[in-house]
Amino acid sequence: MKVALFIPCYIDQFYPQVGIATLQLLEKLGCEVIFPLNQTCCGQPMANSGFEHLNKDCDNNFVENFKDFDYIVSPSGSCTLHVKEHLHGSDEQASTHIRKHLYELSEFLTDILKVESLSVQFPHRVGLHQSCHGQRGLKLAQMSELVAKPFSKTEHLLNMVDGLSLMELDRKDECCGFGGTFCVTEEAISVKMGKDRISDHTRHTVEYITGTDVSCLMHLEGILKRQGSAIKVKHIAEILNG
Amino acid sequence: MNNIKQDHASASTEFNKDEAHVDWHDETLWFVRSKRDKAVFQIPEWEQLREAGSQIKNHVLSNMHDYLVEFEKKATENGIKIHWAADGQEHNEIVYSIIKNEGVNRMVKSKSMLTEECHLNEFLKEKGVEVIDSDLGERIVQMRQEPPSHIVLPAIHLKRAEVGETFHQHLGTEKGATDPQYLTEAARQHLRDTFLSRKVALTGVNFAIAETGGFVVCTNEGNADMGVHLADVHIASMGFEKIIPKVEHLGVFLRLLARSATGQPITTFSSHFHKPRAGQKMHIIIVDNGRTKQLGRPDFRNSLKCIRCAACFNTCPVYRRSGGHSYHTAIAGPIGSILAPNLDMARNADLPFASTLCGSCSNVCPVKIDIHEQLYKWRQVLVQEGHVSSVKSLGIKSMSTILSSPSFYRTAGKLGRFLMKNSPFMTNNNLNVWYQHRDMPDVPKESFREWFIREKGGK
Numbered sequence: 001m002k003v004a005l006f007i008p009c010y011i012d013q014f015y016p017q018v019g020i021a022t023l024q025l026l027e028k029l030g031c032e033v034i035f036p037l038n039q040t041c042c043g044q045p046m047a048n049s050g051f052e053h054l055n056k057d058c059d060n061n062f063v064e065n066f067k068d069f070d071y072i073v074s075p076s077g078s079c080t081l082h083v084k085e086h087l088h089g090s091d092e093q094a095s096t097h098i099r100k101h102l103y104e105l106s107e108f109l110t111d112i113l114k115v116e117s118l119s120v121q122f123p124h125r126v127g128l129h130q131s132c133h134g135q136r137g138l139k140l141a142q143m144s145e146l147v148a149k150p151f152s153k154t155e156h157l158l159n160m161v162d163g164l165s166l167m168e169l170d171r172k173d174e175c176c177g178f179g180g181t182f183c184v185t186e187e188a189i190s191v192k193m194g195k196d197r198i199s200d201h202t203r204h205t206v207e208y209i210t211g212t213d214v215s216c217l218m219h220l221e222g223i224l225k226r227q228g229s230a231i232k233v234k235h236i237a238e239i240l241n242g
Numbered sequence: 243m244n245n246i247k248q249d250h251a252s253a254s255t256e257f258n259k260d261e262a263h264v265d266w267h268d269e270t271l272w273f274v275r276s277k278r279d280k281a282v283f284q285i286p287e288w289e290q291l292r293e294a295g296s297q298i299k300n301h302v303l304s305n306m307h308d309y310l311v312e313f314e315k316k317a318t319e320n321g322i323k324i325h326w327a328a329d330g331q332e333h334n335e336i337v338y339s340i341i342k343n344e345g346v347n348r349m350v351k352s353k354s355m356l357t358e359e360c361h362l363n364e365f366l367k368e369k370g371v372e373v374i375d376s377d378l379g380e381r382i383v384q385m386r387q388e389p390p391s392h393i394v395l396p397a398i399h400l401k402r403a404e405v406g407e408t409f410h411q412h413l414g415t416e417k418g419a420t421d422p423q424y425l426t427e428a429a430r431q432h433l434r435d436t437f438l439s440r441k442v443a444l445t446g447v448n449f450a451i452a453e454t455g456g457f458v459v460c461t462n463e464g465n466a467d468m469g470v471h472l473a474d475v476h477i478a479s480m481g482f483e484k485i486i487p488k489v490e491h492l493g494v495f496l497r498l499l500a501r502s503a504t505g506q507p508i509t510t511f512s513s514h515f516h517k518p519r520a521g522q523k524m525h526i527i528i529v530d531n532g533r534t535k536q537l538g539r540p541d542f543r544n545s546l547k548c549i550r551c552a553a554c555f556n557t558c559p560v561y562r563r564s565g566g567h568s569y570h571t572a573i574a575g576p577i578g579s580i581l582a583p584n585l586d587m588a589r590n591a592d593l594p595f596a597s598t599l600c601g602s603c604s605n606v607c608p609v610k611i612d613i614h615e616q617l618y619k620w621r622q623v624l625v626q627e628g629h630v631s632s633v634k635s636l637g638i639k640s641m642s643t644i645l646s647s648p649s650f651y652r653t654a655g656k657l658g659r660f661l662m663k664n665s666p667f668m669t670n671n672n673l674n675v676w677y678q679h680r681d682m683p684d685v686p687k688e689s690f691r692e693w694f695i696r697e698k699g700g701k
């Protein structure tokens with residue numbers, strides 16, 4: 001299966017190891033992975049700040065890079081959601097095609113590759129940070145607000161990892177406070193939300209916080225480091241790739 | 243409208259100076275959210291109930307004119323006097339004229355967010371009319387000359403000791419007293435005198451029923467009933483969106499409202515009013531105050547479905563940590579942030595940005611308002627209408643240029659991880675703000691793209 005990899009700008013620049021793990025994992029699972037070299041960004045930072053109207057060129061570039069693929073995979077729930085909801089390049093047909101064929105990594109592993117087992121180990125206590133856009137937007141997991149049957153694609157995958165113990169949290173889907181530009185325009189609340197998320201993980205003695213979004217993890221990691229905490233963050237791709 | 247003292251971000255920074263208080267505020271409201279969860283999970287058909295509530299309200303919004311006319315006709319037949327107010331000012335003047343007509347200068351009022359929206363208390367005070375709020379929480383904030391910080395729990399920002407101090411100052415309770423029973427009893431005695439001596443009572447309206455011309459007021463304290471049963475005149479103020487078509491629809495909304503608001507199966511008092519009792523006069527003031535305008539905005543009209551349950555407040559991780567006053571508008575929280583810009587964009591331009599767009603609000607909303615999507619859409623409108631600072635615009639524009647061009651992006655990346663400085667969320671060189679309480683990731687030796695080209699030869 002031919003898969004195009006969409007690596008959001010944060011990952012490209014700050015967390016290349018997440019891109020590498022995603023690529024290796026997909027290859028291990030038998031995919032032929034292509035990385036269109038001229039990709040840049042999904043346009044979300046502009047759009048969430050109210051500047052969606054400036055995104056035409058960015059959208060066109062995205063379409064140009066990905067229009068020829070039937071499977072596009074990205075290790076970011078937030079960027080994936082943005083593209084799925086808001087990508088409108090000049091070529092509307094190609095844009096629609098992309099919107100329908102873009103998958104967040106854990107969604108792709110679960111729904112398309114239908115992965116049921118993985119031979120990896122991670123003998124640690126892990127807390128899952130269920131990022132809002134992946135969860136409420138892409139429905140990677142059931143939302144605590146809804147009266148509906150529970151499920152979680154991310155937990156299902158993590159449970160395949162040998163030795164990994166997933167720790168229960170008090171608030172299993174509370175936002176971490178990253179929120180794009182919110183993290184600096186509303187610094188006080190953003191940091192407080194991050195600290196509160198971390199306390200929940202700390203109370204439950206996790207060694208690693210994992211998740212599907214590097215942006216949330218970067219925010220949490222920034223606070224953890226400042227606190228001198230021993231808790232580390234790892235993107236889910238890094239754990240699943242072993 | 244008045245200018246605001248502080249925007250949401252600065253008010254929140256202020257609020258967060260007392261972290262223990264923020265923790266307490268967050269946990270108190272989370273407790274309400276948890277109670278709501280418990281209550282709704284007992285109803286297997288909860289999601290269908292939300293859908294029904296949403297559909298009925300959508301239908302009303304599309305047939306507003308007919309239902310309002312029907313309601314006016316039925317209510318008038320029942321002996322109720324209907325008034326129409328185009329805005330807050332007109333509403334306040336109508337209330338004042340009714341009070342003046344009765345030859346009194348005092349009024350008792352049960353909770354009505356609409357009168358907060360219209361700034362009725364301030365208006366009447368200037369006219370020399372004394373208004374006593376009879377809802378306990380409202381009374382507390384009124385004594386402190388503060389606006390309510392929450393539409394269901396108006397004094398939720400205050401701890402018991404602060405309430406004790408307020409009562410000590412205003413009601414003469416013992417200094418340092420914090421026992422809720424003692425304090426409530428003091429308030430009860432004080433309000434009892436008020437109830438007995440007021441000729442005019444004003445209430446809000448939760449639901450106005452077109453087919454009967456009647457209306458329902460929900461309270462937990464029974465204070466609305468107490469006020470109007472003892473008064474000669476009952477004024478009920480309602481935004482026009484309070485209309486529902488039929489009595490049977492109450493079966494949907496009363497179930498949704500109480501569970502979403504406080505996790506109760508039903509509010510303690512759901513009082514149905516149909517006509518004035520013998521010798522009593524009853525007025526209903528139907529208020530527009532920007533609602534027609536909102537109804538005319540395709541992206542935002544369904545915010546008028548709101549039944550003011552405050553579930554979106556209680557679940558909002560930002561509200562819980564910033565407090566209601568940070569929203570500088572009568573209706574705070576997520577719903578306030580999509581209603582307020584309709585009334586005054588310049589004044590409320592900060593509010594749609596006071597959210598991470600996590601989406602929890604839309605999920606708890608009993609009438610399925612797509613609150614977080616409307617927050618996103620308001621951001622676009624506010625930028626287009628020029629309500630966002632030019633510095634920010636400039637930052638975003640240069641970011642957009644870099645991110646639109648693969649070659650710019652790559653060069654910028656090579657020149658030392660341009661995102662470090664110009665990272666999308668660092669608009670306006672806000673790196674220092676990030677650094678106040680957070681570190682940045684270590685800069686990796688190479689970007690993913692560089693690794694890929696080196697390892698895979700760029701294919």
Ligand code: SF4
Binds near residue numbers: 577
């Ligand atoms: S928007 Fe929805 S959740 Fe919020 S107060 Fe209104 S009805 Fe309740």
